[in-house]
Each structure stands twice: as C-alpha cells, then as structure tokens.
Amino acid sequence: EDQVTQSPEALRLQEGESSSLNCSYTVSGLRGLFWYRQDPGKGPEFLFTLYSAGEEKEKERLKATLTKKESFLHITAPKPEDSATYLCAVQASGWTGGFKTIFGAGTRLFVKA
Amino acid sequence: DSGVTQTPKHLITATGQRVTLRCSPRSGDLSVYWYQQSLDQGLQFLIQYYNGEERAKGNILERFSAQQFPDLHSELNLSSLELGDSALYFCASSKGGTGELFFGEGSRLTVL
Numbered sequence: 001e002d003q004v005t006q007s008p009e010a011l012r013l014q015e016g017e018s019s020s021l022n023c024s025y026t027v028s029g030l031r032g033l034f035w036y037r038q039d040p041g042k043g044p045e046f047l048f049t050l051y052s053a054g055e056e057k058e059k060e061r062l063k064a065t066l067t068k069k070e071s072f073l074h075i076t077a078p079k080p081e082d083s084a085t086y087l088c089a090v091q092a093s094g095w096t097g098g099f100k101t102i103f104g105a106g107t108r109l110f111v112k113a
Numbered sequence: 114d115s116g117v118t119q120t121p122k123h124l125i126t127a128t129g130q131r132v133t134l135r136c137s138p139r140s141g142d143l144s145v146y147w148y149q150q151s152l153d154q155g156l157q158f159l160i161q162y163y164n165g166e167e168r169a170k171g172n173i174l175e176r177f178s179a180q181q182f183p184d185l186h187s188e189l190n191l192s193s194l195e196l197g198d199s200a201l202y203f204c205a206s207s208k209g210g211t212g213e214l215f216f217g218e219g220s221r222l223t224v225l
C-alpha cells in the first residue's frame with residue numbers, strides 16, 4: 001500500500017537553530033515528491049517538487065533533497081515566521097490514467113524567538 | 114490567494130443530513146482534487162477529476178460523491194452524515210496531473 005511517513009511529528013527550535021525534517025515513502029509508480037507548508041486554518045501552500053534521487057531545491061531558508069526512499073527538508077537559521085506544519089506528498093499512478101497525490105501526516109514546526 | 118474558491122467556509126448540520134460543498138478551480142486548471150483533513154487522519158485523498166472525468170479515487174466513502182461540471186467547477190456531496198464526517202474539506206486544482214496543487218481555504222464541516 002502506498003504510504004508516506006513524516007518525522008518528527010513536532011519539532012521545537014530556537015530561532016537560528018538549523019534542523020531537518022524527514023519524509024520516507026513507499027509507493028508504486030512514483031511520479032514526484034512534493035513539499036507543502038500549511039498554516040493553521042489555511043490550505044496547504046506548495047513549496048517544492050522533486051522528481052529524481054539526488055535532486056535538490058532551495059527557497060530562502062528551506063532546502064529539499066531526495067533519495068530513492070526518503071526526502072529531507074532542511075531549515076537553515078529558522079525564524080519564528082517559519083512556524084507551520086510542513087507536509088510531504090508523493091504522486092503515484094492512479095487508475096484510469098489519473099494521479100493520486102498522497103500526503104504524510106506532517107511535521108509541526110515551532111520556532112521560538 | 115491561491116485562486117481556488119471554496120464555499121461554504123463553515124457548515125454546521127445534523128447527523129443523517131446531506132450537504133454539498135462547492136469548488137471553483139484556478140483559471141485554466143483542468144484537474145480538481147478533493148481532500149478530507151481531520152485532526153487524527155491528516156490530509157486524506159478522496160477523488161480527482163480531470164476536465165469533467167473521474168481520474169483517480171482514494172478512500173472515498175460510498176456516502177460521498179463528486180462531480181466536475183463543464184465549466185470545471187466541482188461539487189462534493191456528502192450524505193447520511195455521521196459525527197465522524199466532521200472535518201475540513203479541501204479542494205485543490207492543477208493544470209494537468211501534476212502534484213503542484215493549489216488549495217482553497219477549505220470548508221469546515223461540523224456534524225452535530
């Protein structure tokens with residue numbers, strides 16, 4: 001069964017304290033891995049797409065990397081405004097040619113000033 | 114603003130009732146996805162439509178159904194509602210079948 005597991009469930013950092021979030025996946029017919037940010041009461045906001053092992057993407061203090069079995073979201077010198085839930089998602093081949101996008105449970109990040 | 118519009122934002126109803134949630138995708142997007150998010154389940158994929166046709170299905174209950182209309186807006190129908198159906202329901206859209214989804218603000222359903 002297709003599955004996405006994120007760890008840790010929650011992460012508390014001091015401002016400026018760098019860390020990484022993990023996303024491991026088992027899926028058949030992987031088409032891509034995605035990272036999203038979700039603020040409380042809001043819809044998820046797209047951050048990155050990764051398609052193949054070894055690929056890296058960066059945006060401000062965030063850097064996403066991909067291996068054959070997992071992805072990491074590295075947060076460098078985080079600020080309080082980076083506090084949010086970070087969701088990992090994978091897209092797999094669905095039926096009748098469609099594509100399911102399956103989300104992990106997320107990592108809740110708290111950054112204290 | 115993602116460009117995806119969902120209505121209503123909040124809905125309170127009773128068990129056994131039926132509700133319809135509506136979604137207007139971003140201009141030009143042909144794919145619409147529906148997700149359910151509850152505290153203990155995370156974002157659960159329900160169903161995907163592409164240009165009016167059902168393309169992928171997740172663990173959508175038989176009590177739930179959806180459709181995408183010729184103008185590309187979509188509706189999610191939830192019937193015989195149970196307490197456990199209380200959740201945030203998100204609609205997302207994309208141009209094709211990419212995983213770069215643009216989410217609406219969600220419809221919060223409370224079943225009493």
